Amino acid sequence: xxxxxxxxxxxxxxxxxxxxxxxxxxxxxxxxxxxxxxxxxxxxxxxxxxxxxxxxxxxxxxxxxxxxxxxxxxxxxxxxxxxxxxxxxxxxxxxxxxxxxxxxxxxxxxxxxxxxxxxxxxxxxxxxxxxxxxxxxxxxxxxxxxxxxxxxxxxxxxxxxxxxxxxxxxxxxxxxxxxxxxxxxxxxxxxxxxxxxxxxxxxxxxxxxxxxxxxxxxxxxxxxxxxxxxxxxxxxxxxxxxxxxxxxxxxxxxxxxxxxxxxxxxxxxxxxxxxxxxxxxxxxxxxxxxxxxxxxxxxxxxxxxxxxxxxxxxxxxxxxxxxxxxxxxxxxxxxxxxxxxxxxxxxxxxxxxx
Amino acid sequence: xxxxxxxxxxxxxxxxxxxxxxxxxxxxxxxxxxxxxxxxxxxxxxxxxxxxxxxxxxxxxxxxxxxxxxxxxxxxxxxxxxxxxxxxxxxxxxxxxxxxxxxxxxxxxxxxxxxxxxxxxxxxxxxxxxxxxxxxxxxxxxxxxxxxxxxxxxxxxxxxxxxxxxxxxxxxxxxxxxxxxxxxxxxxxxxxxxxxxxxxxxxxxxxxxxxxxxxxxxxxxxxxxxxxxxxxxxxxxxxxxxxxxxxxxxxxxxxxxxxxxxxxxxxxxxxxxxxxxxxxx
Ligand SMILES: Cc1cc2nc3c(=O)[nH]c(=O)nc-3n(C[C@H](O)[C@H](O)[C@H](O)COP(=O)(O)OP(=O)(O)OC[C@H]3O[C@@H](n4cnc5c(N)ncnc54)[C@H](O)[C@@H]3O)c2cc1C
Ligand code: SF4
Ligand code: SF4
Numbered sequence: 143x144x145x146x147x148x149x150x151x152x153x154x155x156x157x158x159x160x161x162x163x164x165x166x167x168x169x170x171x172x173x174x175x176x177x178x179x180x181x182x183x184x185x186x187x188x189x190x191x192x193x194x195x196x197x198x199x200x201x202x203x204x205x206x207x208x209x210x211x212x213x214x215x216x217x218x219x220x221x222x223x224x225x226x227x228x229x230x231x232x233x234x235x236x237x238x239x240x241x242x243x244x245x246x247x248x249x250x251x252x253x254x255x256x257x258x259x260x261x262x263x264x265x266x267x268x269x270x271x272x273x274x275x276x277x278x279x280x281x282x283x284x285x286x287x288x289x290x291x292x293x294x295x296x297x298x299x300x301x302x303x304x305x306x307x308x309x310x311x312x313x314x315x316x317x318x319x320x321x322x323x324x325x326x327x328x329x330x331x332x333x334x335x336x337x338x339x340x341x342x343x344x345x346x347x348x349x350x351x352x353x354x355x356x357x358x359x360x361x362x363x364x365x366x367x368x369x370x371x372x373x374x375x376x377x378x379x380x381x382x383x384x385x386x387x388x389x390x391x392x393x394x395x396x397x398x399x400x401x402x403x404x405x406x407x408x409x410x411x412x413x414x415x416x417x418x419x420x421x422x423x424x425x426x427x428x429x430x431x432x433x434x435x436x437x438x439x440x441x442x443x444x445x446x447x448x449x450x451x452x453x454x455x456x457x458x459x460x461x462x463x464x465x466x467x468x469x470x471x472x473x474x475x476x477x478x479x480x481x482x483x484x485x486x487x488x489x490x491x492x493x494x495x496x
Numbered sequence: 497x498x499x500x501x502x503x504x505x506x507x508x509x510x511x512x513x514x515x516x517x518x519x520x521x522x523x524x525x526x527x528x529x530x531x532x533x534x535x536x537x538x539x540x541x542x543x544x545x546x547x548x549x550x551x552x553x554x555x556x557x558x559x560x561x562x563x564x565x566x567x568x569x570x571x572x573x574x575x576x577x578x579x580x581x582x583x584x585x586x587x588x589x590x591x592x593x594x595x596x597x598x599x600x601x602x603x604x605x606x607x608x609x610x611x612x613x614x615x616x617x618x619x620x621x622x623x624x625x626x627x628x629x630x631x632x633x634x635x636x637x638x639x640x641x642x643x644x645x646x647x648x649x650x651x652x653x654x655x656x657x658x659x660x661x662x663x664x665x666x667x668x669x670x671x672x673x674x675x676x677x678x679x680x681x682x683x684x685x686x687x688x689x690x691x692x693x694x695x696x697x698x699x700x701x702x703x704x705x706x707x708x709x710x711x712x713x714x715x716x717x718x719x720x721x722x723x724x725x726x727x728x729x730x731x732x733x734x735x736x737x738x739x740x741x742x743x744x745x746x747x748x749x750x751x752x753x754x755x756x757x758x759x760x761x762x763x764x765x766x767x768x769x770x771x772x773x774x775x776x777x
Contacts, residue, residue: 209501212549222549222590223505223528258760259745262497367754371774398749401501401742405550412501412549417748424750425740425776428575431713433739433753433776443752443776451755 145338146324147331148304148311154186156327157237163326164235164272167201169194178236189238189306192282197394197467198243199250201236202267206415209263209401215408224412229263231270235323238276242285242463244299245292246394247273249463252456253397263414272323274313275300279345281353282466286479289356290464295346305342312342357482359460362453369490370450371442379481380441382474387418389468389476390444395461398424419443445481500745503547503592504532509567511587516652520618521583522559522571525593536596538562539603540625541736541764544595545744546570546582554578555741555759558596559621561628563635568593571621571655597744598763601626601708601734609704610640614719616647616690616711620655622736623710627663636668640704645697647674647690647715651683672697691718701727708734720767730768737763737777753777 148156160166161183168187169176176191178198208227215221247268254264278285278294287293297303301320305312313329315321390396400417403410417424420441425434434440452461462478469477506525514520527533536544538558545553560569574583585591601622611630615623623646630639644663648654654673664671664685674686674693686693690711699705707728709719716735723733739751739758746760754773756762765773 214550222592224502224547224549224592226499226502253747253749256746259500259747260497261747262499265497366772368772368774371754397747399742400748400750401553403550403552410550417742417750419749427738427740428579439776446754446774447749447752451752455755 143315143335144321144324145315145333145335145342146313146329147333147338148313148329149331150310152329153311156329157187159328160235160323160326164233164323166235166237168237178239187238189276192278192280193240193243193465193467195467195471196392197246197465198236198239199246199394199397201234202247202271203250203254203264203397203416206413207263208411209414210412212410212412213408214405214410227411229266231266233270233272235272235274237274238304239273239300240278240465241275241294241296241300241303242287242292242465243394244273244275245296246299246463246465248299249395249452249461250397272301272319273299274302274304274320274323277303277305277342277345277349279306279349281349282470284355284466284469285353285464286355286357286466287464288350288353289358290462291459292463293346294349294353295342303342305345307341307345312338314338314342355466355479357464357479358486359449359453359482361486361488362449362460363457365450365485365488365490367446367450367454370485370488371446373485373488373490375484375488376438376442379445379476379484380438383420383437383441383476384474385420385422385437385440386473387420388471388473389478390418390420391416392467392471393462394465394467395448395463419447441476445478445485448478449482449485501594501743503545503553503594504536505529506568506591506593508585508587508589508591511585514571514655515618516650519574520571520655521574522569522655523582524560524567524569525591526567527593528590533566533568536568536593538568538596539600540629541600541622542596542598543622543744543763544568544570544593544597546572546578547592547594548578548581548585549591551581552578553594553742553744554582555597555744557622557625557736557763559624561625561632563629563632571618573618594744598759599761601764603629606706607638608640609706610642610699610702612643612645612698612705612707614645614690614694614698614707614709614711616715617649617653618655619710619712619736620646623708624656624659626708627669628659631663631666631669641699642669643697643699644669644671645674645690645693646672647676647686647688647693649676651675651678651680670697689718690715691722694719695722695726698723698726701729701732706732706734708736710736730771731766733767735765735767735770737765739777
C-alpha cells in the first residue's frame with residue numbers, strides 16, 4: 143500500500159484540509175492528562191502524550207447515548223411509542239489513535255456486529271469513522287501489547303498508520319477508507335513503497351524491542367472453564383479490590399452497558415450507559431437474589447471474561463490488547479498481567495495434589 | 497439496518513389477576529401495527545422484553561402459545577420498578593414488546609417423545625405455552641404421553657386455574673396439581689411439595705422421556721435428586737434459567753453464565769450443559 147512522506151511543517155495543513163469532509167477527533171491535553179475530543183475549528187491536537195487516560199472507545203460507543211425518544215402526553219400522536227433518537231453518522235476521522243485502541247474495536251466488533259443481531263449505534267458510528275493511527279515509538283512501561291495480540295505498529299483496525307520518523311511523518315494507507323482520507327489532505331509526496339516499508343519496519347523493530355512487559359496466554363484455551371473458575375487464587379486476587387469499576391471504565395475492550403429511561407415532564411429518552419461487572423447491581427435480581435453478590439465473584443468475572451470466556455467463545459486470543467490502562471489506573475494495583483500468569487500457569491492436577 | 501432495540505407498539509387488551517395475593521397478573525396484548533404479529537413469530541419457551549415508556553424493560557417468558565392467534569400473553573409477578581408500574585396500568589394503555597428472544601424448548605428433539613413438565617410457583621408461564629402448544633389438535637399426535645406436575649403454596653396461588661381444571665379432565669394429558677398445604681375441605685387434588693409428588697407420579701425414565709423443569713431454586717434443588725433417582729439422564733432434563741439482563745440479544749453483558757448468555761444461548765439449557773457452566777444464576 144502506498145506510503146506518503148509528510149513534512150512536519152505540512153502536517154497541520156493536511157488536517158485543516160480534512161475539516162470540510164470530516165469531523166476531526168484527536169487527543170488534547172486536559173489538566174495533566176491526554177483525552178480524545180472533538181476538535182473545534184481552530185483547535186490542534188497534541189500528539190506528544192504517550193496514550194490517553196481514557197481509551198478511544200467512547201468515540202464510537204459513547205459513555206451515555208440516546209437510543210429512543212418518546213412522549214408520555216396522551217394528547218399527542220404516537221404517545222408512549224419509541225421514536226429513533228437523532229443521530230449524526232456523517233464522516234469522522236480520529237487522528238492520533240494508538241494501534242492498541244484501534245485494534246480493540248475489532249475485538250468489540252464481535253460483540254456488536256453478530257450474525258444474529260446488529261447493534262445499529264455501534265456499527266453506524268464505526269463505519270462512519272476513519273482511523274488514522276500513530277505508531278508508538280516509545281511504548282509505556284506498563285504496555286504489554288505485543289504479547290496480547292497487538293503491538294506498537296499494529297495495523298489491524300487502522301485505516302492509516304502514521305509513523306513519526308524524526309523530521310517527518312510517514313503515512314501508510316492500510317485500507318481504501320484510509321487512502322480516500324489521504325487524498326483529501328493534499329499530502330502528496332508518495333515514496334517508493336519498498337524503501338518506505340523498510341524504514342517503517344526498522345522503526346517497528348526498535349519500538350517492539352522496548353516493550354519489556356509480556357504475558358503468556360498459551361494454556362488458557364485448553365483448560366476447562368470450571369477448573370480455573372474454581373482455582374484457589376481468586377480470593378487473593380480480589381482481596382484489595384474496592385470494586386470502583388475504574389478498570390472496566392478505562393478499558394478499550396470492555397463493552398457492557400445498561401439501558402435506562404429518563405423522563406423530564408412528559409418527554410422521555412431511552413438511554414444506554416456504560417456499565418461494569420464490578421458493581422453488585424449488575425447482576426441483582428428483582429427478588430434480591432444475586433448470582434455475583436460477592437466481590438470475589440465479580441473480580442473473577444472480569445478476568446474470566448477477558449482471559450477465558452472470550453478466548454473460548456471466539457477462538458482468537460484474549461479480550462485485551464495490552465494497553466496497560468487498567469494496570470496504571472487501579473487504585474490498589476491489581477494487575478491483569480499477574481492474574482493472567484496465575485491463570486495460564488494453573489494446573490488443576492498439581493494444585494489438587496498439594 | 498433493523499434496530500433490535502425497537503419494540504413493537506402494543507395495547508393492553510385484557511388484565512387478569514391470577515393469584516389471591518394479587519401479586520401475579522396476566523396481560524394480553526394486541527399489536528398496534530398490521531404485520532407485527534407475524535413478525536413476532538415465536539416458539540414455546542422464548543421470552544420478550546416488555547417495554548414501558550418512562551420506566552424501562554423487563555424480560556418475561558411468553559405465556560401464550562404459538563397456536564393462539566390475535567394476541568400475546570404474559571404473566572408478571574410484581575417485584576420492582578417496572579413490574580409494579582405494569583401492575584398499575586389499565587386496559588387500553590400503550591406500551592411495547594421486543595422479541596421474541598432466546599432459544600426455546602427443543603421441540604424437534606421432543607417429537608415422538610414423552611414429555612414430563614414439572615413446574616412450581618409462578619415459573620409456569622412458558623410451561624403453559626408448551627402445554628397449550630402440545631395439546632393443539634394439529635400437534636398432539638407428535639408427542640407421546642404428557643405428564644404435568646404443578647405446585648404452588650396454596651390453591652389460590654396456582655396460575656391459570658380454569659385451564660388446569662380443563663386439562664385435569666382430559667384423557668390425553670396426566671395432570672398432577674399440588675399445593676404445599678390447604679385447609680380447603682373441597683380440595684380434590686394433591687397436597688405435598690413438588691419433589692414429593694414428582695417421586696410419586698413422574699413416569700420412570702427411559703430414552704424416550706424428557707423432563708422440562710421450571711421453578712424456584714429450592715424446588716429445583718430438591719426435585720433434581722428425585723429425577724436422578726428415577727434414572728433421568730442429565731441430557732433428558734431441560735431447564736430454563738433467569739438472570740438480570742438488559743438487551744436480551746447477547747450484547748449488554750449482564751446475564752452471562754460462563755461463556756453463555758442466558759438471553760441468547762438460553763434461557764433453555766439441559767442439565768448436562770449446565771454441568772460445564774459456572775453456577776452464576
Ligand atoms: C428469561 C426470563 C424469563 C422471565 N420470565 C418471567 C415471567 O414469566 N414472569 C415474571 O414475573 N418474571 C419473569 N422473569 C423475571 C423478571 O424479568 C424480573 O422479575 C423483572 O425484570 C423485575 O423487574 P422490575 O423492574 O420489576 O424489578 P427491579 O428490581 O426494579 O429491576 C430493575 C431492572 O433489572 C432487571 N432485572 C431485575 N431482576 C431481573 C430478573 N430476575 N431477570 C431479568 N432481569 C431482571 C430488569 O431490567 C429490571 O427492569 C423472567 C426473567 C428472565 C431472564
Ligand atoms: S480498578 Fe482495581 S480496585 Fe477498582 S474495580 Fe478494578 S481491580 Fe478493583
Ligand atoms: S484489560 Fe487492561 S490492559 Fe487489557 S485492554 Fe483493557 S485496560 Fe488495556
